[in-house]
Amino acid sequence: MNTSAWHGHATRRAVALAGCTALVLTLTAATAQARPGHHHPRDTARQTLPANDGWASHGTGTTGGSDAAPERVYTVTTWAAFKAALAVEGTAPRIIKVKGAVDAVSEGCDAFAAPGYDFDAYLEKYAPETWGLDTDLSAEPDDSPEGLRRASAARQDQAIKANVPANTTIIGVGRDAGIKGASLQIKGVDNVIVRNLTFESPVDCFPQWDPTDGDKGNWNSEYDSAVVYGSTHVWLDHNTFTDGEHPDSAAPTHFGMLYQQHDGQLDIVRGADHVTASWNVFTEHDKTILIGNSDSESTAVGDRGHLKTTFHHNLFKGLVERAPRVRFGQVDVYNNHFVAGEDYAYSFGIGKESQLVAEHNAFTLPDGVSPAKVLKKWSEAPVTAAHNRVNGRGVDLIAVHNAEIPAETLRSGAGWTPTLRTKVLPAWAVPLVVDHGAGAGRLR
Numbered sequence: 001m002n003t004s005a006w007h008g009h010a011t012r013r014a015v016a017l018a019g020c021t022a023l024v025l026t027l028t029a030a031t032a033q034a035r036p037g038h039h040h041p042r043d044t045a046r047q048t049l050p051a052n053d054g055w056a057s058h059g060t061g062t063t064g065g066s067d068a069a070p071e072r073v074y075t076v077t078t079w080a081a082f083k084a085a086l087a088v089e090g091t092a093p094r095i096i097k098v099k100g101a102v103d104a105v106s107e108g109c110d111a112f113a114a115p116g117y118d119f120d121a122y123l124e125k126y127a128p129e130t131w132g133l134d135t136d137l138s139a140e141p142d143d144s145p146e147g148l149r150r151a152s153a154a155r156q157d158q159a160i161k162a163n164v165p166a167n168t169t170i171i172g173v174g175r176d177a178g179i180k181g182a183s184l185q186i187k188g189v190d191n192v193i194v195r196n197l198t199f200e201s202p203v204d205c206f207p208q209w210d211p212t213d214g215d216k217g218n219w220n221s222e223y224d225s226a227v228v229y230g231s232t233h234v235w236l237d238h239n240t241f242t243d244g245e246h247p248d249s250a251a252p253t254h255f256g257m258l259y260q261q262h263d264g265q266l267d268i269v270r271g272a273d274h275v276t277a278s279w280n281v282f283t284e285h286d287k288t289i290l291i292g293n294s295d296s297e298s299t300a301v302g303d304r305g306h307l308k309t310t311f312h313h314n315l316f317k318g319l320v321e322r323a324p325r326v327r328f329g330q331v332d333v334y335n336n337h338f339v340a341g342e343d344y345a346y347s348f349g350i351g352k353e354s355q356l357v358a359e360h361n362a363f364t365l366p367d368g369v370s371p372a373k374v375l376k377k378w379s380e381a382p383v384t385a386a387h388n389r390v391n392g393r394g395v396d397l398i399a400v401h402n403a404e405i406p407a408e409t410l411r412s413g414a415g416w417t418p419t420l421r422t423k424v425l426p427a428w429a430v431p432l433v434v435d436h437g438a439g440a441g442r443l444r
Contacts, residue, residue: 044195044196044443045065045066045073045097045169045171046066046068046095046169047066048061048062048063048066048193049061049063049193049235049276050422052419052420052421052422053276053278053420053421053422054275054276054277054278054309054310054312054332054420054421054422055273055274055275055276055308055309055310055330055332055420056233056235056275056276056310057276057420058274058308058420059233059274060233061233062191062192062193062233062234062235063093063167063191063193064093064095064167064169064191064192064193064235065093065094065095065096065167065168065169065193066093066095066169066193067093068092068093068094068095068169069092069093072092072094072095073094073095073097074088074094074095074096074097075097075099075173076096076097076098076099076102077098077099077100077102078102079103079104079106079182082096082098082102082162082179083162086162086163086164086165086168091165091166091167092167093167093168093169094165094167094168094169095168095169095171096168096169096170097171097172097173098170098171098172098173098179098197099172099174099177100176100177100178101176101177101178101179101180101198102178102179102180102182103180103181104160104162104180104181104182104202105180105181105182105202105203105205109156109203109205109206111159112152112155112156112159112205112206113152113155113205113206114148114151114155116143116148117145117149117151117152117206118145118148121145122145122146122148122149122209123255125144125145125146126145126146126209126211126255127255128216128217128255128256131211132211133211133212133215133216133217134211134212135211135212136210136211136212137208137209137210137211146208149206149208152205152206153204153205153206153208156204156205156206157222160181160183161182161183161185162182162183162184162185163185163187164184164185164186164187164189164192165189166189166191166192167190167191167192168189168191168192168193169193169195170184170193170194170195170197171193171194171196172196172197172198172440172441173196174441175441176198176441177196177197177198177440178198178199178200178240178440179198179199179200180199180200180244181200181202181203182199182202183202183223183224183225183226183227184199184225184227185227185229186226186227186228186229186231186234187229187230187231188229189231190231190232191232191233192231192233192234192235193234193235193237194234194235194236194237194239195236195237195238195443196237196238196239196440196443197239197240197440198242198440198441199225199226199239199240199241199242199265200225200242200243200244200245200246201223201225201241201242201244201246201262201265201285202223202224202225202262202263203223203246203261203262204221204222204223204260204261204263207219207220207221207259207260207261208220208221209254209255216255216256217255217257218257218260219254219258219260221260221261221262221263222263223262223263224263224264224265224266224267225241225264225265225266226241226265226266226267227266227267227269228266228267228268228269228272228275229267229269229270229272230270230271230272230302231272231273232272232273232274233274233275234272234274234275234276235275235278236275236276236277236278236280237276237278237279237280237443238278238280238438238439238440238442238443239281239439240280240281240283240439240440240441241265241266241280241281241282241283241285241288242281242283242284242285243262243284243285244284246261246262247284248260248262248285248286262285262286262287264285264287264288264289264290265282265285265288265289266282266288266289266290267289267290267291267293268289268290268291268292268307268309268324269290269291269292269293269303269307270293270299270302270303271302271303272307273306273307273308274308275308275309275310276309276310276312277309277310277311277312277314278310278311278314279312279313279314279434279437279438279439279442280314280315280438281314281315281317281438281439281440282314282315282316282317282319282323283315283316283317284317284319285318285319285320286319286321287320287322287325288316288319288321288322288323289322289323289324289325290322290324290325291307291309291324291325291327291329291331291354292307292326292327292328292329292351292352292354293327294327295327295351295352295379300328300352300353303327303328303329304328304353306328306329307326307327307329307331308329308330308331309324309329309331309332310331310332310333310334310418310420310421311324311332311333311334311336312332312333312334312335312336312421312422313335313336313430313434313437313438314336314337314434314438315336315337315339315434315435315438315439316336316337316338316339317337317338317339317341318339318340318341319340319341319344319347320341320343320344320345321345321346321347321349321376322349323338323347323348324348325348325349325351325376325378326348326349326350326351326354326356327351327352327353327354327379328351328352328353328354329354329355330355330357330414330416331354331355331356331357332418332421333348333356333357333358333361334357334358334359334360334361334418334421334424335360335361335424335425335427335430335434336361336362336430336434337361337362337363337430337431337434337435338361338362338363338364338374339364340363340364340365340366340369342366344365344366344369344373345376346373346374346375346376347374347375347376348375348376348385349376349378350375350376350377350378350379350381350383350410351378351379351381352378352379352381353379353381354379354381354383355381355414355415355416356381356384356385357383357384357385357414357416357417357418358383358384358385358388358397359384359385359386359387359388359424360387360388360424360425360426360427360430361388361389361427361430362388362389362427362428362430362431362434363388363390363391363395364431365390365391370400370404371390371395371397371400371401372400372401372403372404374390374397374401375397375398375401375410376408377405377408377410381411382410382411382412382413382414382415383398383410383411383412383414384412384413384414385397385398385412387426387427388427389427389428389430392428394427398410398412
């Protein structure tokens, strides 16, 4: 063997590897500068959203509870203490530090059941072979199995929902902080920050059977992990949203239908505006993120011109659909990594009057799953989808969708150009950077 040739080859390979390593380090360093949590030397609980970091930086920006006085900084380890800290009067800035896993349903579903509620009696009463599929249960009296289910559901609703006041920062302490089985309600307020928490999706203990939903009836559930409802300037950063110990795959079937006990992971609805979701992980879920919850004209009046949301550097992994599904809003989705599982339906839902811009994202799809599935047309609306990569190759998502699904042809060009962005990475670098930086426990 020619040893000089071998050494030359080895030298060239070493140089190439060194160059690749240097490039990765450069990308990581550049991203760290742009990444929330890396630009500020002070306490992470007092960090604010950087300028130009998505729609939540628009106008007054998002500062949460960063200016909280010492007496309005709370460290909580239980659900009761968490709700008490939220309930302290006034809208002066507050910081709530969550230590460890806070469980909203530590006593289990039975703790919410109204006296006399019996699930077996419910199944017997409303079985399709006896009740049929033509009449819903809305007229059932309070002492019926459905009435007792409603009463039980109301008790759970009261227990697991937590209303977040204006000018609040909620942040997990360390790597293992989280909120389990709860629904965070960011409703009708301004200026909220939520960071470094693992949210295990709430389980609806008392789903409702609707015989008239579809051809076979369906189970309908409540409770999202977080709801931004009519609120403005909200920053969700470095959180993990997961079904955790209660995946849909473990759910039983009743009346031949999945006993669905999950709703969404994040909903942005009812005129909410100026929201940034960055460096989060959304995983193990079906209907994940909804922006705008209805096509109805009465809802549209409050949603038009609002629902402006940015998603960047998030990891969407093992989801079925809605990442996100959009109505009305100008939504900017860039530098995210989408890793599809075997039950994958779609990522971006193009809904009524939506103006979605999806650029510089990376998609990892299983063998046999076409890039045409990434976009799903629900209504006639324009979309921009450029500079995206699927399984390491550049793909025109609109062109491939229209070629393979001509019955749902999409129009290119959302009609606006995002300007509120941090450093934009090339799509090929996104999996490396996002997979190593997104999610709870990775805030530095």
